[in-house]
Amino acid sequence: MDDTDGLLARTTERLLAEQVDDAAMRAAASGLWLEQAWSAAAELGLPLAMVEGEQGFGVALSDGFALIRLLGSRAIPLPLAETMIANLLLARAGLPVAEGVVALIPAAAGVRLDRQGEGWRARGVADRIAWGRNAAALVVEGDGRIALLTSGFEVSAAGTNLAQMPRDQLTIDGAAQVASWPGLTLLEAGALVRAVAAAGAMETLVQLCTTHVVERTQFGRALSGFQVVQHALARLASEAAAAAAAADLAVDAFVASAADAGLAIAAARSRVGEAVGVATGIAHQLHGAMGFTEEHRLHWFTTALWSWRDEFGSAGWWTRHLGAAMLARPKAAYWPTVTAV
Amino acid sequence: MANGHGGLMAMYDKLHFPSPPANDAAEALRTQVRDFLAVTISGRTPLQRAESWNGFDRDFSRALGARGWLGMTWPRRYGGHERSTHERYVVVEETLAAGAPVSAHWIADRQSGPTLLKFGTEAQREAILPRIARGDCVFCIGMSEPDAGSDLAAVRTRAEPVDGGWRVTGTKLWTTNAHEADYMILFCRTSGSAADRHKGTSQLLVDMKATEGMTVRPILDLAGQHHFNEVHFEAAFIPSAALIGVEGEGWSQVMSELAFERSGPERFLSSMQLLLELVGALQGSDSELAQAAIGRLTAHLLALRRLSRGVATMLAAGQDASTQAAIVKDLGASFEQELPEIARSLVDAEPDRRSTQDLLAVLGYTLMSAPSFSLRGGTREILRGIIARGLGLR
Structure with a gap:
C-alpha cells in the first residue's frame, strides 16, 4: 500500500495529537506507560505498518520511515518505531510477527543463541533495552541468526535514557524461534531508526525556536530582529537540513537494499550526531532560561536527541566505523564509493 | 523519501530537501566521464588538480565541449544537447572531483549561458550559446565593485543611453578571468540613482576583446596568483544590442543568475x-x-552531496531553491575551511606549496585558498541572512 495521499500520515498525526498531549508527555516522563495511546496506535496498525504480505499492512518502506520521522518530531515516548522495524525484520526473516511491544537486541549485547534439542535457546543479559519492561517479545541477533522470543525474559534492572524513556536491563533465558539472517544487522536497523527520529526532532527544534524568537520581545523588539539571532537560527536550520539529508540517504540505501547501506547508516549517525550537538546548543541559547525549565516543552526534544544520538552505537563509534571502512579501501576508490552510497 | 509522497511532503518544511531521483542514464554517463578524465588529465599533478575551478585550460574545455558535455541541458538549436539536469550534475561533479581544469568554461556553462538562454535576445543566443557549448567562449562576471561587495545594490557603474547604445563608466572588482574572457555580463545602473537600490539596473553583454575605453588590471591574491582583476570602464561604448533582458530589470535577473551560482557541487x-x-x-x-x-x-x-542533489532536483522542477542553495553553500564553505585544519592535525609536517610531497603541497595551496570559500559567490553573512529570510525572520 502506497501512502501517496498521505492518509496514514495524517491519521497518525491526528492520533498522536489526541493521544499524546502535553499531559501525556509529562505522565510518561514520570514513568507511566501510555497504554491508551499505544492501544490506539496498535488499532491503527502502526506496529505492523511496514510488514508486507498478509501479516501486515505493507506500507511502502519510505512511507514507514516517514512515520518514524513523524514520531521523532513529536518525541513520542512509546516504542512504536522499534516495534515497526522489529516486525519488518521478523517478517523478512520468515518468522512470525509479534503481538505488542517488541524490543531489539543487537548482537553486540552478547546474548547467545544455542541449539537445544530440536529448537533454540537464547541466554544472556542485555543492557539498556528500549522499553524492556513493556516488551511482549524480543528480536535477538547472534552468529548471523535472528531469533524471536515471546517468553523467558525479565527485567533485572530498570533504567531510563536522558528523556526518561525506559532503557532496561533484561535477563534472558528462553526458547527462541530462529532464522538465518543475512541482512543488515539489528544494530544498523536500530541506528537508522534513531537517525530518522532525530532528524524529525531537529525539525521541531527549528519550529520551536522560530516561533519563540518571533514572539519574544527584548530591548523593545522581537528577538528575530537581531541579526545575531537570525544567524544562530540559520545555523540551526542548516544543521537540521544536513541531518535530514543524511538520514534520507540512509533510508534510501535501506529501502534499495544497497550494498553500501551500512556505510550510509554510519554516515547518517555520524552527521546526525554532530548536528544534534550544534542544534540543541543553539536551541537552548535562543530560548534562554525559560527553555531550561521542566515546564517548557523544549527539553522533551533536546533530552531525547542527547540520548538518541548515542543509542544503537554512539555517534563517535559510528564515525570511526565509517572512517575505518573508507581507509580500508584504496585512495582511488574513495570518490567512487562516495557517489555509490 | 520526502518528495515521492506528496502528502507527507506537505507537512515538512523547506529544510527537508527532495530526494534526487534514481537516474540510470546519468550513472551510465558517469562511467564515460571517468574514462575520459582518466586519459585527458592523467598528466596533472595533485597540486595542479587542487587548483580545481581555478585551473584554466581552453583545450580541455574544447575537449569537454566536443564530447557534448557543455551546455548539456540547452536546446539543440543553440548548440545544446537537451540532456537532463542530473546528467549535467554528473559531469560537473566528476570533473571537480578529479581536479580537472574547468575555469575556461566554468562561468559560461554555469551561469552566463543560462542567463542568456533565459533573458537574452535571439541574436545573443544564436551568436554565443553554441560557442559556449563548444567550450570556445570564456565569460566573466561583472557584479562586484569597490563599494558594492555584499551590498550589490550599491553598484555605481553607470550606462548612459546615447545614440545607438550606452556609454559606460565605472569600475568592476574581483572579476575572475577578465584577462582571459571573451565576454562579461555587466551589472550596472541604467537609470535613477544608487538610492533607488534595486530599480533602474540592467545587464549588458560586453565584448571583452573589442570594447574601447575598457581596461583590465590584474589583482593578485594572497598566494600571488592572478585570477581576479579590476575592470575599468571610461565612457566605453556598448551597442544597444548588448542589453540582456529588460532595461531596469537587472536586479531580478541577477538574483536568478546567483541561484545558478550558489547551488552546485x-x-x-x-x-x-x-x-x-x-x-x-x-x-x-x-x-x-x-x-x-x-x-x-x-x-x-555525503550529506552535502545529498543536499546539493536535492537543490538540483528542485531547480530541474522549476522550483525556487534560494534558501536551500544558501544552506548548501554555507555548510559547504564551513566543511572546506575545516578540511585543511583537520589535515594539519593529522600530518606532522609543515605545509609547503613547493613541497615534493603531494599532501604538503596541496595542503599549502588549500590553506591559502580557504579564506575565499566563505567570501566568493556570497559571504557567509549574506547567506545566513538569506536562510533567516527563508525561515520568515526577515
Missing part, C-alpha cells in the same frame, strides 16, 4: 584533492584519530 568539492591526499596518506591506518577524522569528513561530504 563546487561549493563543497573545490578542496577534494586535499581530502583525497589525506585519505591516501592515512590509508589502512588503525589510528582512531585518523578514523574519526575521515569518518566525520566523509559523513559531511
Whole structure:
C-alpha cells in the first residue's frame, strides 16, 4: 500500500495529537506507560505498518520511515518505531510477527543463541533495552541468526535514557524461534531508526525556536530582529537540513537494499550526531532560561536527541566505523564509493 | 523519501530537501566521464588538480565541449544537447572531483549561458550559446565593485543611453578571468540613482576583446596568483544590442543568475584533492584519530552531496531553491575551511606549496585558498541572512 495521499500520515498525526498531549508527555516522563495511546496506535496498525504480505499492512518502506520521522518530531515516548522495524525484520526473516511491544537486541549485547534439542535457546543479559519492561517479545541477533522470543525474559534492572524513556536491563533465558539472517544487522536497523527520529526532532527544534524568537520581545523588539539571532537560527536550520539529508540517504540505501547501506547508516549517525550537538546548543541559547525549565516543552526534544544520538552505537563509534571502512579501501576508490552510497 | 509522497511532503518544511531521483542514464554517463578524465588529465599533478575551478585550460574545455558535455541541458538549436539536469550534475561533479581544469568554461556553462538562454535576445543566443557549448567562449562576471561587495545594490557603474547604445563608466572588482574572457555580463545602473537600490539596473553583454575605453588590471591574491582583476570602464561604448533582458530589470535577473551560482557541487568539492591526499596518506591506518577524522569528513561530504542533489532536483522542477542553495553553500564553505585544519592535525609536517610531497603541497595551496570559500559567490553573512529570510525572520 502506497501512502501517496498521505492518509496514514495524517491519521497518525491526528492520533498522536489526541493521544499524546502535553499531559501525556509529562505522565510518561514520570514513568507511566501510555497504554491508551499505544492501544490506539496498535488499532491503527502502526506496529505492523511496514510488514508486507498478509501479516501486515505493507506500507511502502519510505512511507514507514516517514512515520518514524513523524514520531521523532513529536518525541513520542512509546516504542512504536522499534516495534515497526522489529516486525519488518521478523517478517523478512520468515518468522512470525509479534503481538505488542517488541524490543531489539543487537548482537553486540552478547546474548547467545544455542541449539537445544530440536529448537533454540537464547541466554544472556542485555543492557539498556528500549522499553524492556513493556516488551511482549524480543528480536535477538547472534552468529548471523535472528531469533524471536515471546517468553523467558525479565527485567533485572530498570533504567531510563536522558528523556526518561525506559532503557532496561533484561535477563534472558528462553526458547527462541530462529532464522538465518543475512541482512543488515539489528544494530544498523536500530541506528537508522534513531537517525530518522532525530532528524524529525531537529525539525521541531527549528519550529520551536522560530516561533519563540518571533514572539519574544527584548530591548523593545522581537528577538528575530537581531541579526545575531537570525544567524544562530540559520545555523540551526542548516544543521537540521544536513541531518535530514543524511538520514534520507540512509533510508534510501535501506529501502534499495544497497550494498553500501551500512556505510550510509554510519554516515547518517555520524552527521546526525554532530548536528544534534550544534542544534540543541543553539536551541537552548535562543530560548534562554525559560527553555531550561521542566515546564517548557523544549527539553522533551533536546533530552531525547542527547540520548538518541548515542543509542544503537554512539555517534563517535559510528564515525570511526565509517572512517575505518573508507581507509580500508584504496585512495582511488574513495570518490567512487562516495557517489555509490 | 520526502518528495515521492506528496502528502507527507506537505507537512515538512523547506529544510527537508527532495530526494534526487534514481537516474540510470546519468550513472551510465558517469562511467564515460571517468574514462575520459582518466586519459585527458592523467598528466596533472595533485597540486595542479587542487587548483580545481581555478585551473584554466581552453583545450580541455574544447575537449569537454566536443564530447557534448557543455551546455548539456540547452536546446539543440543553440548548440545544446537537451540532456537532463542530473546528467549535467554528473559531469560537473566528476570533473571537480578529479581536479580537472574547468575555469575556461566554468562561468559560461554555469551561469552566463543560462542567463542568456533565459533573458537574452535571439541574436545573443544564436551568436554565443553554441560557442559556449563548444567550450570556445570564456565569460566573466561583472557584479562586484569597490563599494558594492555584499551590498550589490550599491553598484555605481553607470550606462548612459546615447545614440545607438550606452556609454559606460565605472569600475568592476574581483572579476575572475577578465584577462582571459571573451565576454562579461555587466551589472550596472541604467537609470535613477544608487538610492533607488534595486530599480533602474540592467545587464549588458560586453565584448571583452573589442570594447574601447575598457581596461583590465590584474589583482593578485594572497598566494600571488592572478585570477581576479579590476575592470575599468571610461565612457566605453556598448551597442544597444548588448542589453540582456529588460532595461531596469537587472536586479531580478541577477538574483536568478546567483541561484545558478550558489547551488552546485563546487561549493563543497573545490578542496577534494586535499581530502583525497589525506585519505591516501592515512590509508589502512588503525589510528582512531585518523578514523574519526575521515569518518566525520566523509559523513559531511555525503550529506552535502545529498543536499546539493536535492537543490538540483528542485531547480530541474522549476522550483525556487534560494534558501536551500544558501544552506548548501554555507555548510559547504564551513566543511572546506575545516578540511585543511583537520589535515594539519593529522600530518606532522609543515605545509609547503613547493613541497615534493603531494599532501604538503596541496595542503599549502588549500590553506591559502580557504579564506575565499566563505567570501566568493556570497559571504557567509549574506547567506545566513538569506536562510533567516527563508525561515520568515526577515
